[in-house]
Amino acid sequence: MAANAAPNGERQRKFLEEEEIITVGGEDIQDGISRCEKSLMGRLLADRLFSRGTMEVALQAIWRHPKGFRVTDHGGNLFQFYFDEEMDVTRIERGTPWLFKNFILNLKRWKMHNPITDADFTYVPIWIQFWELPEHYKIRELGRKLGSAMGEVLDVDLFQVRGRENRIIKARINLDITKLLRRLTQIVGPTNKAIEVALKYEHIEIFCNYCGYLGHETRNCSKQLDDSLRGDVGEEGWGEWLKSKQVGRRKQGSKENTNSNTSSADERSQRKEKLPTLVNLLKEMAELSMDEIRGKKVEDDIKDGSNQNKEKANQSGVVLEISNENSSARNHCQKKMIDGGAVEGLDGMKNLEFCEGSNQSEQPSMKKTKLKQLARK
CATH class of the missing domain: 3.30.70 (Alpha-Beta Plaits)
Structure with missing residues (x-):
């Protein structure tokens, strides 16, 4: 009797140990929760099964190589997709449905308290x-x-x-x-x-x-x-x-498209128009007259107060008066730049130098003419 009681008592003790419930807190599985929060559950609507490796290689390219991407197979064409960046999770979720081998891949965000089922x-x-x-x-x-x-x-x-x-x-x-x-x-x-x-x-x-x-x-x-x-x-x-x-x-x-993977043609054209181009910058520079450029320098020189700077300012005043008389040559240069608006890079800068140089090359002769007129008076 005693020999039979011992095995029965040990068996009951094992059963009690198996029925014991171990409590797990959120801090114990925090790393796993953090990893799954940046994941998507996906069901492939297909009449044949696909492997985890096939899905991972193909979707890596389709989704533009998201950082830290990997796939877990839960069986029956149910997969879990992990990412490192929340931005990738949101972008791909909003693009649902996706096509894989021409079959629909339906995606849902992973939620800890709502296990994914076929009904989802x-x-x-x-x-x-x-x-x-x-x-x-x-x-x-x-x-x-x-x-x-x-x-x-x-x-x-x-x-x-x-x-x-x-x-x-x-x-x-x-x-x-x-x-x-x-x-x-x-x-x-x-x-x-x-x-x-x-x-x-x-x-x-x-x-x-x-x-x-x-x-x-x-x-x-x-x-x-x-x-x-x-x-x-x-x-x-x-x-x-x-x-x-x-x-x-x-x-x-x-209203705007709710799909983040696509944008309307109107939005794209507006963004394109806002981007500054070299041609537009050159046109703006050409419209700025040489008088305004040199006038700004004259004001700075006068504020300095030194005799040398005042003399330079007076000389600049003669240049400004002459440049006004020679405005037709400058306008010709500007018009040439605007009409030939396809100039780019160094060619555009050469045109700018050419326009400015056309005024400077005529300055000495124009100065002499002006001085002679003053002497006669």
């Missing part, structure tokens, strides 16, 4: 374009109403595009990927006439032309396979026309 990747932010609307229907309010019928509206605006329609309405929507892609929508206006609105999706590449779902190609469609086994294969109802070939540009005066 059910919705993907997608830009949807509404085509073939009458012109008087192309307003933001209608775009928001059309978008809300398809999901949560994140943004809506008018965009300029190329083609028969020069502007369209676009809405950025949290699209439910568990539902098939809608090909069109219908609206009825005040005249009770039905209008079909064609839909186009941005940044989607691989979807099934047979069943209309994202994430797999037609050749790997299980529904088509089942229909073929029953001898009841139907026609493909989806096609390339659902993919948008252009993203357009926001109409002037609209």
Whole structure:
């Protein structure tokens, strides 16, 4: 009896040890939390599995080599992407969705108290374009109403595009990927006439032309396979026309694009115009007359107060008077610079020296002429 009691007591002690709960504080895992706070969870909507190494090498180039980038594979095409810089995390998160091998990569920010599940990747932010609307229907309010019928509206605006329609309405929507892609929508206006609105999706590449779902190609469609086994294969109802070939540009005066990876052409042109160029600087220098340049020097010399500087100032006064009489030569030089505004670098500086030198070369002869006139008086 005693021999059997000893093993049973030891077994119970081991069970109690296994059931003991060890408390872990935030300071114990602070390093791990800090590392994960600068990470993104990503689900690849693909019908085949990809390895961690493949993802890391490809995304390193796609995301422009973010500092400290590395990837962890959680299985089932669920990955965690780590970064050193918060700026890279924000930039890449706002660019969602990304394409990897033409499959959609949906990203979410890592959160300690909200573990990532498959349900978090059910919705993907997608830009949807509404085509073939009458012109008087192309307003933001209608775009928001059309978008809300398809999901949560994140943004809506008018965009300029190329083609028969020069502007369209676009809405950025949290699209439910568990539902098939809608090909069109219908609206009825005040005249009770039905209008079909064609839909186009941005940044989607691989979807099934047979069943209309994202994430797999037609050749790997299980529904088509089942229909073929029953001898009841139907026609493909989806096609390339659902993919948008252009993203357009926001109409002037609209609010800024929420996507940080892109900027409007208007903003880029404004930034470009603000940049000083060598040609503009040379034009400004050419418009500044020699009288103003030398006049500033005369004022400085007079303030000095020495006899030598006063004498120089008096001599400069003669030069200023002569330069006014010779303004036609200076204006000719300035005009030559402005008309030939493509001068750059040293060539531009040579033109400046040429203009200034043309006045100086005529100064001695003009001085003698002026002195003779004074002597005759």
